[in-house]
Amino acid sequence: DQQVKQNSPSLSVQEGRISILNCDYTNSMFDYFLWYKKYPAEGPTFLISISSIKDKNEDGRFTVFLNKSAKHLSLHIVPSQPGDSAVYFCAASVDNYGQNFVFGPGTRLSVLP
């Protein structure tokens, strides 16, 4: 029973264009969400987060959108760069302290020059 789903295992985007990575969740108690990026042979690196009281959070080229009614969030990367090529994980937490995050299976993004 996968509580956090990333239904696209992979995504290819041209350099300079927008990358949109999607994440769906089933547990309505989730109220804090994060995106992580992972390069091969490294641990995941935190990118951006959003709490359930917001519907958008922006940090430079990265924006996360949250639609609580649809239990859906997305990460937008604009403009995409070749260095963004990595696996992106969506993670969700059931409490305000982020004790225990549930991760999705990841989406591999390839940004083509």
Add this chain to the structure above:
Amino acid sequence: DTGVSQDPRHKITKRGQNVTFRCDPISEHNRLYWYRQTLGQGPEFLTYFQNEAQLEKSRLLSDRFSAERPKGSFSTLEIQRTEQGDSAMYLCASRSGAASGSYEQYFGPGTRLTVT
């Protein structure tokens, strides 16, 4: 380097042997987490410490697994009588306990375990 470190980076062992991994968190972080990641999956939560207290354990953490954080600093994860299904990347993460409003965890590079 002030990030999370893990040792060893790779471990190959024979089925039935015991293995122990070490994690050194970011020094000011009082919360430490262990995750397991298998191919094509995201990290799966195993256990969590606040200082030296182990506050939560996943049902994934069978009796063969034990974790400690004796002085509230580094942590060890031991797997006894390893099985081939234990082959995975074991990730450690830490985060601050301060009420900063941000809850992101900082991950180490992981220990890749292969059980033959």
